[in-house]
Amino acid sequence: MTHLLRLTVFALAAGALVLPILAGLWETGRAAFGVLPAIGADRLTLDPWRQLAALPGFATSLRLTLVTGVGSTLVALILAAGAVAMLAGRGGGPARLIAPLLAAPHAALAIGVAFLIAPSGWIVRLVSPWATGWDRPPDLALLNDPWGGALMLGLLIKEVPFLMLVMASALGQLPLRATLATGRALGYGRATAWLRLILPRLYPLIRLPVYIVLAFALSVVDMAIILGPSTPPTLAVALTRWFGAADTALILPASAGAVLQAGLVVGGIALWRGAELMLARLGRAWLRRGARGRGAAALLAACGAAVAGLVTLGLLALAALAVWSLAWRWPFPAALPEAWSLRGWLRPADWGEALGTTLALGLASTALSLTLAITWLEAEDRAGRMPWSGALIYLPLLVPQIAFLYGLNVVMLRAGLSGGMGAVIWAQVLFVFPYVMLALADPWRALDRRLLATAAALGAGPVRRLLGVKLPVLARPILTAAAVGFAVSVAQYLPTLFMGAGRVTTLTTEAVTLSSGSDRRVVGLYGALQAMLPFLAYALALGLPAILHRNRRGLTGGLG
Known part of the structure; x- marks a missing residue:
């Protein structure tokens, strides 16, 4: 059973994190050496590198x-x-x-x-x-x-x-x-x-x-x-x-x-x-x-x-x-x-769609990342820590986004998935999950194990210990990790731009596009909205545990 659990978590991690990055790097690498059938390039060549070196301003860049x-x-x-x-x-x-x-x-x-x-x-x-x-x-x-x-x-x-x-x-x-x-x-x-x-x-x-x-x-x-x-x-x-x-x-x-x-x-x-x-x-x-x-x-x-x-x-x-x-x-x-x-704030017709899309992407990618992180950490508790876990977690943060997102978009286009919310959510999870995992891992592993031993002695099985002990006790770290993930999602620019094929508009993509314009009031409005969302998420992460546990003053394990 333990071996099966390890394999399941490995499959989830590989499918959600590693395979998209490797697939993107593969497609980008093929195009770097002249193979991109979609534009009629189908033979290996070093011409792309010669063209790159000859582009104006390349050395300065x-x-x-x-x-x-x-x-x-x-x-x-x-x-x-x-x-x-x-x-x-x-x-x-x-x-x-x-x-x-x-x-x-x-x-x-x-x-x-x-x-x-x-x-x-x-x-x-x-x-x-x-x-x-x-x-x-x-x-x-x-x-x-x-x-x-x-x-x-x-x-x-x-x-x-x-x-x-x-x-x-x-x-x-x-x-x-x-x-x-x-x-x-x-x-x-x-x-x-x-x-x-x-x-x-x-x-x-x-x-x-x-x-x-x-x-x-x-x-x-x-x-x-x-x-x-x-x-x-x-x-x-x-x-x-x-x-x-x-x-x-x-x-x-x-x-x-x-x-x-x-x-x-x-x-x-x-x-x-x-x-x-x-x-x-x-x-x-x-x-x-x-x-x-x-x-x-x-x-x-x-x-x-x-x-x-x-x-x-x-x-x-x-x-x-x-x-x-x-x-x-x-x-x-x-x-x-x-x-x-x-006046700008009172015209939601101008910014409401971007705000709604940003919220939808943030909530979806954070929920998926949080679910994967809790699954991962629960598997560690039952089957032991996996030696390759750190490498998988940090990989999306060490590989430049520009290096694989175009290739990943090519893969999505072939699968008929590019340009939609689903593709953007998946791309954002690649970067939201590592931060959620980093924020949640230490509090999860520091949980007082005597609480779990007491629950087990009272007949609670693994699922009941998870739902009845771990999640309530770790409410604050979980919500804090969710706030971190939401903030990371709000900040994503390249994943939204590439995987959304320019059709998914968020506060970040609009703010970056408008930043070169002349109307600072509009740019300031988008920037203020973009900055406001993470602050609200952190405020909820701090306030909700106090409300949830107002009648449980002794429930301090993991609440930090």
Whole structure:
């Protein structure tokens, strides 16, 4: 029976997660080497790669991808480590400040950042004309700059809070106070003790999340469209444009570029791992020297100040979405609108369909992902943990979306499934499930097993223990995992764009499309709606358990 359960869970995981990715990579790989019968290409050739190299701006796109992806990940890791070292053990205030940035979808946050740093943005308005003398927007490349600076800023605002959360969680696995006390006994200050004693033990615990951040930064599309350079853009944005171009001849070089994009992520992670090993050797030599590191405190303070600035910018970006969604007349350089209006919010005919589709996709993909996660974890309880489970969970987060979504769309077209809600839901589950699983796995595995033993002693079978004990006790973690999954679904851009064949419109696809338009009020409205949905989901996740268990004050196991 145990063996059968293992096989069943493996089949579910493989069918839902692995096979779609492998099928998509296979079809993309075939097209990358000239085989795509739908457009009359039926022989193996290297011509798509030659065409890719000859496309205008390809080399610049490649350089921008590497600089923004690797650069933002490296800076985010340094800043997050410094900020966590400064804030550890000092209350939950900082965590509450970064929570909105963690919940906000990437596209909504990017739009808010654009509203801040544009030449006519909020920051320039706040210092004009009294400090700058500008009575009209300056001719400065503050947004969509050719160096990718604005994109890196947006990535940092999103990545630093995530890495801080991961590090704060990992610190719970280390004897923090005892280690710091040992450092003080050796004559080290707090900052030096962190760098010498805590960080080397902390980093291995967060290595995989760092790789996920690196993979995302190297292949991000929605934020790069809004904040990044446009002529030429990063490689992932260029590939998205080529795949959607009217000229079908671009599909083959775009497929070659998609394979290259996957290679960049694999190569980037390999080089990062090599850098880790080299730094580990240098670090051991530094540790043996025994220097007191007098500048460590200043370094951590600088990281903390930089993170405070990023969090402030992120919160102002979310505020800018709300302000622009309510603005009616806002001439430059006024710091606030001269006239306010609810007109956009009171016209649901404009945004109601996108909102409804977003809700339907989010609820469906979250329900499926949550069901699969609970099935997986229950199978672990009955049959033991499976050694390959981690690889299956993280695979969709490490493989660039652009590398396999086009090929998966080809598979769906052959099956007659592309362009509908079902195909989009399935594609979103590929990315929603890993986050649901990661959010739910630790609380599930930490459940007090004495509760289950008591239920079994009273005659409850496995199903009754699941329905009567585990699910009620783990109500809060389950709802939190559902909120995480819903937020991930709301943020999905490429899966909706590719698998929906342009016929499935969500708040995210509309926001990204409209971001290049001139009416900031409309863009702000879509961005505000997009950001609002995850906040509502998290509010429900926090509020419902309190209502469900108002008469069960002693039911605390797993409610955290």
